[in-house]
Amino acid sequence: MTTDVNEPSETPEEAAETGTLAARIALKQRAGGIVVPVMTALLAFLIGGFVVLATGHNPLLAYRDIFNGAGLNWVFHPTTNVANTAAYNLSQTLLQTTTLILCGLAVAFAFRCGMFNIGGQGQYFIGLYVANWLGYDFAGMNPVPHILLAVGAATLAGALWAGIAGFLKAAVGAHEVISTIMLNWIAIWIGEWVFGDGGPLQNAANKTVPISNDVADSAKLPVFWGQQELQGLHVGFFVALAALVVFWLILSRTTLGYEVRAVGFNPEAAAYGGINVKKNLFRAMAISGAFAGLAGALDMTGYLYHYGQSDIPVSSVGFLGIAVALLGRNTAVGTGLGAILFGALLFGTTHGLSSNVIQPELAGNLTYIIQGLVVLFVGADVLILYVWNTRRKLRPRARARTKAAAA
Amino acid sequence: MAEEVVLEMKGVRKEFPGVLANDDVDLDIRRGEVHALLGENGAGKSTLMNILYGLYHPDAGEVLLHGKPVTFASARDAIQAGIGMVHQHFMLIPVMTVAENIVLGMEPVRDGVLLDERAAEARVRELSERFGLVVDAASLVSEITVGQEQRVEILKALFRGADVLILDEPTAVLTPQEAQELFGIIRSLKADGKSIIFISHKLNEVLEIADRITVLRRGRKIETVPREGATEASLARAMVGREVLLEVDKTPAQPGDVLLSVEDLHVHDDRGIEKVRGISFQVRAGEIVGIAGVDGNGQTELVDAITGLRKLASGRIEVAGRELHQATARRMLDAGVGHIPEDRQRRGLVLEFSIAENIALHDYAKPPDAHWGWLFPARLVTRAARLIREFDVRGGGPLTRAGGLSGGNQQKLVVAREIARDPKVLVAAQPTRGLDVGAIEYLHRRIVAERDEGRAVLLVSLELDEILSLSDRILVIYEGEIAGEHTGVVSEEQIGLEMLGGKERSAA
C-alpha cells in the first residue's frame, strides 16, 4: 500500500519479466508471430554453421547433406516407393517427428499451466518400459486389445510418473524442475536395472546381454509406409498428429483447459474466480506425462520393439522436446513444425552424411549445439524484445511512455 | 534552536503518464525540526520524498543542500549527502541479524578480511543507546516486531550519518503504544540536531509531534504553517479542499430489506496485525453505503473478509438473512455477493484471456457455457457480445485480449461480469482507480442504476468526492473502527476530520 496511487504502471518490458512463465511466452508470441521463431532457428543455424566453419568443414555442404539425409529433398521428387533413398529418409525423419511431437506436447502442456516439465525424458522411458513389459507378456492376445493395453497402460504410467512431481508441487510447493530432474534420473536407473543382468525385463533367450525381450507381434503397430522389418513408418505417426489436435482441443474446448490456462496466466485471478489452483497443477503435470509416456509407448510398439541398457544414455528425445515446445511457443501448430525441424536434424545428422563433408559424430553434436542455442535464445527474449522495441518506437505515445519511465 | 535551513526544494515538478504528481512544490527544512508533510492519497508526498532521496529525477526545479544545488543520481548519493529514508515497506533481510542489516555495505573488518561482528554489534549498541532506540543487535530480523524493525531502519540511516531523516507513514504499521515510543525517539533525534520529515495523513499525530506542517493537495503545496495556531479543522480544510469533482444526479434512496449484515467483525492482515477492530453495519437493498477512509485503515481487509478472500478472526456476516460462516470466495459468489476488486489486473482479470473468457471466469463450468466439461466458446462469445453492448465496453470485441483494453474498459468488463450475475450485494472496492473522467462518470451512473435495481451496494473508496457524490449513507473508517456515520447532507470537512482521526478537537 503506497500513499501514492499515481505511480507509473508497468512498461511492457516489465510485464514481460514479471508475469507468469505462460504469460511471458504468450507475450512473446504476440510480439513476434511466426517471424521470431523462424529468426531464432536461423540464428541458431548460423552460429552452428560458424562452429562448423571454424573447425575446417564446409557448413553449407554439411547443412545440405543434413537436409538430404533427413529426406527433405523428397518434396522435389515425391514418391511412395520406399526403396527410393529420399523417401526412406523422409519416412525415418517422420518416425523421429512422431516422438518429438509428443515429447514437445509434454513440455508445452505443462508450460501452459505455468510449469516447466523437464521430466519428459524420464516419462518417455517409463512409457517405454511399461509398453515393452505388457507388449511382451501378453503375447497371444488379439492385436487390437493388446496394442490398446500396452499403449494405454504406458501412457497412464507416464502420467503417474509426472504426477509425482505435480503432486509434490501442489501439496508442498516443491519446485517441479528439481523433482522432474530427479525423476528423470530415477527412471534412467530403473531402466538400467530392468534391462540389466537378472532384471525383470531382460530377454529370456540370452541372459548375457542387457537387452529386453522383443515385443510380441500382436503388440506391434502396423506400418503403412515401408516394411516392418526395415523400420517403416507406423500408424503411431497419425496418433501423434491426432495428439496435436487433442492438445488443441483440450486447451480451447474444455473446462479443464480453461482452468489450466487461467492458472498458467494468473493464479490469483483464477483462485478469485473459484478455480482450484492446486488440483490444476497436478492435472497439468499428469497430462504432460501422459503425452511423453505415449511417445515411449509408440516408439516401443512402433519400431524399437526392444530396448537395452546401452540405448538409455543416448536417448535425448525428452530434452529435444523442450526445444521443440519453446520454439513452437507451446502451441499445437508450432510444436508440430518444431518437431519436423528437430526430427530432420536428429535423423539427418546421424545418417546420410558422408565423412568427407563432416563426420556423423560431429554432426550429432552439432544438433546439441543448435538445440542449446535455440533454447537459449528463446529463453532470453532477446529477439523478441528487439522486435517489440522497434515496433514501439514507431508509435509516438509509446515514446512518451519510455521517456517518463526512464526519468 | 538555530533556524538554519538545511535542505530546500524549489519549484519541483514531476510528471508521470497521465498525472502531474508534483506541481511547482517548494519545501524548506530547518535543522533540528520535525517537519510534517501532510496530504491525502495521491497528493504527491511520496513522490516528492523519492525525489529527495534520489530515487526519482525531477522534471523541473532544484534541491539545495546547505544552500548548494545538488543532484542525486541514486539513493547512494542521497545517503552520502546525509539524507536517510525509512520507507513504508522495510528494506530488511529477515534471515540476517539486526547488526548485519545495519552494517551491510559498510561492514567493519578485522584481520583484513573477516567480518568484525563484535565491532558491528558494539557500534549498533552505541547508536541505539544514544538515541533511545531499544533493539537487540544479535537477534534475527525475522524474530523482532514491526516496531523494532522500524527502529532498525532508523538505525541504518543513522549509521550512515544521516542528518535529515525522512519517515514515510511511520505509524501505519505501529500500535498506539509503539507510535508513542517512536515519538520519543523522534524527540531525542531532534535534540541531537537531526531534522525529521514526517509524512503522514493522521492529523492528531502531526499536531502532536511536528514543529511545522506543509500541506500538499493534488500535487501542489497549499501552505506551510507552524504548529501553534493550527487546528485539525484548519488542516483538514487545507488537505481536502472544497472542490467536488463530480456530481451525480440521483433520486433519493428507497432502502428495503437488509441484504448485507456485518456484526463485530475482526480481521487480521497478512502480518497478523488486527486491521478490522469490531466493525458492524448493515446495507439494505436499494441503498449505497460508502466507506470513506485513508488507505491502510482496514478497508482492504474488510472487503476481503466480506467477499470470502480472507478469514475472519471473529464476527458474523449475513447475506440476505443467511449467515455465511468463514465462507470461501466461491460460496460468497454463489450466495449472491458480487465483487469489483481493488486491483482489476491482478485479481479481477486474466489479461491474456479474451473478453469472452474473462466474462466466464466465475461460471465457465456451468451450463450454458459448458456441459460435462466440454466448453462452448461460441456461447461465451454471444454472451460477451451482449454484455459489451450493454455496458458499452470499448476497444475490441469478444475475442479481444483483455490486456489490450484501456483501464476504464477493463473495469467496465469486470463490472459487466459481476452485475450480469445478478448479485444481491455488490461490493465495489476502488472502482474508479486509475480511470479517466469519462469512464468514471459512466461507472458512477452504473452504480446508481444498480442501486435502483434493488441491489445493496457497498462502496469502498479512497476518493472522498466519489463517496460524497454516490453514497446514501457514509461510514468513516479509521484505524479499523467506524469513526462516524452520516446520512443526508454532511460537510466534507467533517468527513475529512473523521478520516484523519479527529473528532472536534483542536491542537493541544
Next chain:
Amino acid sequence: MTEWAQRLENPLSSRLRDPATSGYAGLLLGAFAAFLAIPPIQTRTVTWPIVVGIVAAVLGIWTAARGRRRLGIGAVVTGVVGIGLGILATRSGVGNLNAAFNASLIAQMFAFSTPLVFGAIAGMFSERSGVVNIGLEGMMLMGAFWGVYGADKGGTWVVGLAVGAGTGALLALVYAYFAIHLRADQIVGGTAVNFLALGITGYFFFQLYHGNYVSQGVSTIPNFRIPFVADMHFLGPAIGNLNLMIWAGWALVIGSYVVVFKTPIGLRIRACGEHPRAADTVGINVYGVRYGAVVLSGILAALGGVYLSDGFGGGAFNDNMTAGRGFIALAAMIFGNWRPFGAFGAALLFGFSSALALRLQVYSASASTLFNVLPYVLTLIAVAGVIGRTVPPAADGKPYRKQ
C-alpha cells in the same frame, strides 16, 4: 536469537522433550540399524537391526504425533529402510561383505564425492547471490573435457586445471549475461547451457581426438601421500593416499564457509540473494556481485570436472562424462540447505552411495542400482520437505531490475 542458540540455552530436560530431538534421534538410529550389519560391527543375527529399526520408527511416530510430522515420517521411513538393509546385509555372505565394506571404500567415497563437493559449493555461491544455476552439469563437463585437453597440450595437469577453469568461467559468463543482464528465465537458460556444453565438448572431442580417450600418458593430477599414515592398517587405504583435489575439496568447504558467513563480501552475496533491492539501496552493486558469483560457480564446477577426467578418470575423457553429476551436486546443495557443511555432508552421503553401488555391482545388480538411485530419491524426499524445510535464498531465481 537463532533457533539453535535458543535450543542450547534451554535446560537439558526441555531439550530432551523437544520433538526435534526425538526426530533426529530416530533418523540416526534408522541409519544405525543398517550400519550394524556391515563391517566393522557386522552382526550376523537379524534381531539387532530389527530392534534398532523399530526403536527408530517408534521415535518417528512419537515425533510426528507431537507436531513435527514431516521429521517423524522421515524417521519412520529411515527405520524401516534400515531394517531392510540390515536384513539384506545379514543375508549376504561374510566374505562378500568384507570385500565390499573395507577401508578403501572410504577412499572411494571421498573420490566419488569430490566432483559433487565442487559442484555443490559452486551452486551454493551462485544461488546464494540469487541466481539459480541449473547449468552446473554443463560447466562441469566443459572442465572435464578442456581440462584434459589443457593437460595434454600444455604438458602438465596445472595447465589442465587452468584451462578447464577458464572454459567453465566462459560458459558461466555467457549464462550470467543471459540470466542477469537480459533477465532471461534462469531454468531455461541453464538447460540451454547444458545442451551447449554437451554439444561443444562432444563436437571437439571427435574433432580433436576422434572419440578416443585422449593421448596416452597425459599428465594427471597426482595423489598426496601422507608419510606415516599411508602405511597404517586402516587409515592407510582410507585416507593415506588421496588425490590432491580431494584435499582441495575439503579446503574449499572450509574456505567457502568462512567467505560466505564470516566476511563482508559473503554478507553482501547473501544480501543479494535474499533481498536485492535492500542491498541496492545500501549501495551494493547487485549485478556485479551476481556476475562474480556465477562466474565463480562456473570455475568451481569446472574444477570438479577436471578432477573427474584428469584425476579420478586417469586422464581419460568420455562423451558426456559427467553423466548427471552436476545434477547430483545440485541435489547435494539443496539437501544441505544451501550451507557448505550441509552440502559437504550430502555430497559424502551421495558419494558413499555411488561408491557402494560400484562395489556391489559384482554381487548384486539390483542392490547396485538401489544405491545409484539413492541420491535422487533422497533429494526428492528433501524437496518434499520430509526431513525439514529446505529454504533457498529468498530471491533465488528472480531476476533483479535496477530502478
